[in-house]
Amino acid sequence: MHAVAAAPALLVAIAFALPLASLRIRRASFFHGVALLATSVALLLTLYGYTYVSSSGKPLVYRMGGWPPPLGIVYEVDPLSALLAAYTALVLVAIVAYSSWYLGEDSGLPYYYALLLGLESGLLGIYYTGDVFNLFVMIEVLGITCYGLVAYYRSTREAVEASFKYAFFGAIAGLLYFLAAVLVYASFGSLTMGFVAAFSRPVYRLIYGNLAAVLIWGNITAAVGVVLALSLWTFTFKAGVFPNHFWLPDAHPAAPTPISAVLSGLVVNAGAYASIRFLYTVFGVYDPLSEFYELSNYVKVVLLSVGGISALFASIMMVIQSDVKRLIAYSTIMHLGLVFTGFSLGTSEGVRASVYHILTHTAGKALLFMSAGVAIEVSRTRRIPELRAVGRVYKLAGLSIVLSSLSLVGLPPLAGFFSKLALYQAYVESGHFEMVAVLLISSAIALLGYLKVVYPTVFGEPPVSSGVSRLRGPELAVALALLVALLLVLNPPVVGGILEQASRAATDASRYIDEALNAFVDYVSRLHPAPGG
Amino acid sequence: MELLVDIVGLLLSVAIYPGLLFLVVLGLLSQWYRRKLVARLQNRVGPKYVGPFGVLQPFADVYKLLFVKEVVTGVFTPVRLLMFLTALGIAAISSAAALLPMGLYYLKAPLDIFVFIYLTLYASIAIAMLGLGSTSPYPSFGGARYTSLMLVFEPAIAMSLIALVRVLAPGSLSLAEALSSPKLLLNDPLRGLVAVAVIAVAAVAYSLALLAKAMMKPFDIPEAETEVAGGYLAELSGPALGLSILLHEVELALYLLVLANLVVPVPPLASEAPLVVVALIKYFAVLTLLVVVAYSMGRVRVDQALKTLGRYSLTLSAVALIASFLT
């Protein structure tokens, strides 16, 4: 049970230990090994957490330091959180393997891995946390490690500028989210998501009347509109959705390639997850039993338009890029736009389609960045007209580029097709046929963009021999093969049950609320045992 | 047991009739017809020797090409991969023919016009990849020009098809239903008039876009013989060339079949022999019209082609689509 909280804490501890260790130890392979070990342990812990939560059927509540909610900070892990956390850990293992190939003997390695492990800790914290303020803390942890990693090549002007813009924007977004947390605390009297969720539903306010009387202060409805606006703004910033996407095309290319894979594949998911959590569980915007159900149409229209515009805008911009990493960064904006349209529909099919698309997009995007990174390394340039065909000398990289592009476009039988099909079915079921058109048009235009990446790296000129010598080593093959396997495996027969459970956990908040309230009630009843036993 | 019957029926329908074999024969016959018609228009003789009136000339050409033992190609061209893509295009067109209600066994689903559009997209992408994937300058030009045109004619064809199917099968948007049991609004004169207008406009848009898709004049820039040395065909020979000729003819045959039977919905298309004969008569009538109009024009430049297609095909098909939602 406590394994759940161990993962972020362990990662942070190792992250801080690495720069200290670098005072004595100089060998690069030590740091590669420690990072790989740390991420593997995190993977085991998150997998254990997932199996525990999915088999028990109820969310897992971990009280930090033993303090009960609503006073203390809790981690509340339900199937959705556990799924995304375990998946993140899995993909990060592959990315660390890739980093060990990509960075080799780089001198800044201890700091790189310190920041990367801190990033993973922040991500797992975001998925696991059940507290509004702790979410702010984890968003900031994630943010700061990201800013540092984007600026890793700090001697280049591009990286520093991109990092600075990202950091400035991120600081403002964090501040606004902090304001939202303050408003939540001021109205609901508690920062625990489970409690805020309970008090958003009149049923629970009635049952736990005394508690509500103590905690709630003033008019909830007045504050929640502003809270939701601020939080959604921050989460659209984190996810890189129009109009808060401006930092993304500059920051993702400037980072080292494994970090681009992490940023585009994993960090943006946190924004989508947090939005799902706030909209479905905490405030119950799509829940007829909740106080804020009147918001559902407004939120749906806003998020549908924002997501749709992102998808179209990004696919159009993808086509004219001459820098391969910037092209892939625009494709991230497009897919996250589609994810936002999925869960904004309000149905459980919509959430299921969104989560499925998050999974397939992560695998496809990370693989695309990694294999494009191989091509960039071999060609010594990021400009598309000058890329060399790495597919001619290293078949796995060529295959990875083709498979990941096809999965992102949505070609059967790869995973991306099934997630786009799920999105299509969600749109049709809720009657939003214009989103079907948006999906098809943006995919068609994006196909041209991906063609611009695939064509030179598979059909182009063979690379010069001096670049090819870098391609040896098992880490690269393992990293690429793992993600290719993911693309082939994530089809409905395999993940159907997992997704069902995750989407039901999101749309049906009663178990989430019950667990949080039970944690409180248990604690109180142990302090004051009822007379007569 | 029933599943086995379904599978066998599907495979026969896709491979023989109205699928691959039927489309190959029809396509090559149409090539003969086109070559003979254009030749007579240009005061030439056309195919004459192979078979009566030279009917078997295209068959002989393709047969000879497919059984050549050696493929001669450029140094960088991945010719086996390109042949697979061409074969995939041909196979996708044959599978799309399983949606036509001509045979004894055909598939039907609501909204299956989208499946039709999706499958025929494989053929266009195959042709584009033949050009771009040949990694040689002239085919690259041809492929890039074809891709540029594709961005305009693909949506135009798709929108015209959806408009036509929407008018003829409003409930289910199913191509099979539009072909086999079209609903003609004869009782309500106003809606009937709008329906006829939509069909006419969509037919014009579709035909123009089809000229571009089949690379017939005036839009045959991608395979321009003098400008880009054969365009996408430059580095192909032997079996590769034979397959790409087959792809071209099969694609044109399928699109013309659908066009002819959607634009003239009576009598509907079914598996009885007289109705199939009538369908083929409609097919050859439309082919004649198209060839005569097309070959009376010269070739246009690619930016002129884009402007023409955009103005007369894309906008007309969009108008037809919007109007079809009003019926």
Added chain:
Amino acid sequence: MDLPTLMLTLTATSFLLAVALWLPTARTSRIRRTEVYLSGEPQAHFKLSLVEVAWAIRYVMQRLYKTLVEQVQSGLFNDWFAFSLPYLLLLAVLLYMALGG
């Protein structure tokens, strides 16, 4: 039959048929490689330059692209806020009013 099943069935059929068509033709032919056809120019002068694939989109929408690149996705930080801040204000006003508050 419903739409996704139909699509998957026909896609599978076309792949099978494609392999059936391709195997006999691809296996029995030898490949003879010649120099790239350059209308007689020597291949030493040849550098494979990739033609702009998306030329059409760029040409047709050049005005849109000009606006997008110069005004929307310019690199300037202040321009970004001109887009992001109104979005925040819109959200706040909309959601506050929606709750009747």
